[in-house]
Amino acid sequence: MDMDTQRPTPRTAGPAALPDLVRSQPNLVGRASLMLAVASAFTATSFVGLPLSIGLAIAAMVCGSIGRGKVKRGESTEAAPASVGLVLGTVLAVFPSAVLLWLWVSLAGTYS
Numbered sequence: 001m002d003m004d005t006q007r008p009t010p011r012t013a014g015p016a017a018l019p020d021l022v023r024s025q026p027n028l029v030g031r032a033s034l035m036l037a038v039a040s041a042f043t044a045t046s047f048v049g050l051p052l053s054i055g056l057a058i059a060a061m062v063c064g065s066i067g068r069g070k071v072k073r074g075e076s077t078e079a080a081p082a083s084v085g086l087v088l089g090t091v092l093a094v095f096p097s098a099v100l101l102w103l104w105v106s107l108a109g110t111y112s
Contacts (some may be wrong), residue, residue, distance in 0.1 A: 027078035030067030033085025036060035040092045050096045057096070062087030 040056035064086025071079040080109030 005047045024077040025075060025080055027067050027070055028075035029063050029070060030076070030078055030080075030082030030085060033063035033067055033089065034081040035085075036063060037085045037088035037092060040089065044092060046094050050100055053092055053096045054100075056092075057089045057093035060085045061093060064089055 035058050037060040040053045040060060043056060044053035064082045064084075065075070067082025068079065068086065070076045071082060
């Protein structure tokens with residue numbers, strides 16, 4: 001038989017054959033987490049913005065964990081923005097904190 005003349009097999013009747021008509025709820029807290037993490041990354045590029053970057057990263061971690069909880073409870077289906085915001089928030093909270101700690105320790109030794 002030629003491939004052009006083959007007919008597709010019909011789907012079985014029942015709920016499995018029907019499309020999902022329920023709209024998924026957007027994970028706005030997860031999106032906020034991602035936006036806060038990106039804002040934290042931009043403010044971490046300047047020395048003046050390092051303390052602000054740590055605060056934004058902590059807010060991104062909190063929003064990310066709330067957003068992942070919404071996905072686990074089934075209130076939303078968008079897990080990616082919350083997960084990325086949580087991971088970036090964690091990295092961006094640790095790295096600027098380490099830089100500030102290193103700067104503080106190195107400057108304390110210089111002026112003593």
